[in-house]
Amino acid sequence: MNSGLSAEFTALLPRIETLVVVLFFALFAMSFDFISGYTGYLSFGHAAFYGTGAYLVALAANDKLPLLGPETPFMLLLVLAGVAAAALALAIGSVSFRLSGVYFAMITLGFSQVLYVFVRDWDFVSTAPRDGVAVTEKLEGFQIGVPGVDALNVAIGQLTGDSVEGLLGFITLSPTEVSFYAIGAVVLVCYLAMQRLVHSPFGRTLIAIRENEERARAIGYNTYAYKLRAFVASGFFAGVAGALFVGFRRSVTPENGFYFLVAGDALLVSIIGGFGTLAGPLYGELFDAGVREFLSKEGGGGGLLPYLRANVGDATLATDIYNGLTVAEATDTFLNGHAALYVGLLFVLFVLYVPNGLLGTARDRMGGTLSKAVPRRLRRWFDG
């Protein structure tokens, strides 16, 4: 694209690599929102399920697990990762749901930190467990698609993925773009499944528990059993998200799998996107990743800093502002590597002024879910 604004678009829009990460991390954040936003129980240890899914795929691909090898189809691994995480959720949840409020959050956090420390020092996973596991035994990419039909499978990964050229005569996609659509399809299926749960009588019961657990019990709901079921379902989808993460990145470390701040990021994007909205965390993650990338210097050409460097005149950049500090140095000081700081400030502003998050606020304004409110508005607009 060579329009007049291409430099601005390059600076503003996240790269495709970032968007792939947005997809699978958003799935994880949605699974976090499914339990925390709908039942009101903050699952601070949610990283345990993400890490479990991720490690299961990495270990299977390195032929470390019985019955599973590098040849195991990735679609099967996705399900197994979900099941393993769900089983872990059943174990953790059956203990943790005996507590409520901040104690629940703390005990789930405790469980996930125990697993984090354990995985960090467990030399079964790799020779240097602190550095995590990289997929070394499987050279080709993990394949997403319809099981059993080769033509309907694509490999994902930045280096190992398939590229598409001339599909239908005009569609050409890089491996990362193929990964984007393939992972997006899995995320979409998972989202639709969770949405189904949220709108079912079961989901309504979860909302009743969030609104008033005492009354929910008094009208005949065994709230413990309901919360546990929701936790297991949530763990399943968190495990799938972790599996997608390794499928694309082909490595995982204790820090980006099991560490409690992984769940912290899910909480952050859930609040930015809208707590208890299910789809909100996707927008929250998109917003968060977009802002981070815009404010960081990484990414050839993208972001604010490279944009300023390229487009602000040399004379301006060399201007002395204060005591020998030039404009170039000042922008460097304030922008370079400080994305997290600004995101933190934005987060504070969100909690203060947009407590319902992006999607929650949009729904409040429109008076209902967007899928219903937007067509209604359009119809009214067209009808005059």
Added chain:
Amino acid sequence: MLRTRGLTKRFGGLTAVDAVDFDLGGDELCSLIGPNGAGKTTFFNLLTGVLEPTEGTVELRTGPASTDGASGAGDDGNGDGDDWRDLTGAAPHEVANLGVHRSYQVTNVFANSTVLENVRVAAQAADGAGTNFWRNAGQLDRYIEEAYDILDRVGLADSADVPARALSHGAKRQLEVGVALAGDPDVLLLDEPNAGVSSESVDRVVDLIEDVAADHAVLLVEHNMDIVMEVSDRVVVLNQGAVIADDEPAAVRDDPAVQRAYLGGYEPGTAGGDAAEGTGDPDGADGTDGGEPA
């Protein structure tokens, strides 16, 4: 329908409920009265599994009734055709699923859900459908229709789409009863449904109580003696955790012990139909004790 034997609850040194033998008949409206702190709400909490009794039993009749008498006294549950189910120590949701539902003294509903959803989610619970995770709740018309029927009955059909928190106080009290009704109970425990309701709205709630009593066994906690005298088949008086009278309304009213402990010279229809209040009990401190003149 529901009975207790020697039901006792102690909190440390305080005996809140003291060896209560109580029977509720299947088609009866029994009022439970007593000064603040007499143990009425604790008694409710024991019946519904919120608290576990220190001693004694709670039983619910689950089989056919041989007698449906007002008192039910003398039923020992042995060989007379009645089946009694022990509720002692059961969890609140188990009690509810066996058909004993309650309303609360302080409105305790799903505040951010709509009025319709409040009742719908209770109707869905009564059917055990809360585990259904594959259907869209908005398309299960059965529960929605059931909920509308109940909203009609409690007089809230016009407010179906309003969030419960936005209702007026009187309407919240009606919803409180509606949520309890939606569980399709056999026994309904109403904890001061009139608490804090303005005098204009009291009639509506009283009509609702009488309507509900027509097809449920009802245990009513009520401070307004005019209402108690009007609607009750039987009145049980609790004082310091113990039953001091258990009889027809007129007999209870004239009982000297009751007069001394609670009624304090109550005359029907006089201004301030409420019985003795303000004995320094926390129950009364929140101002929800129905202090409207009758």
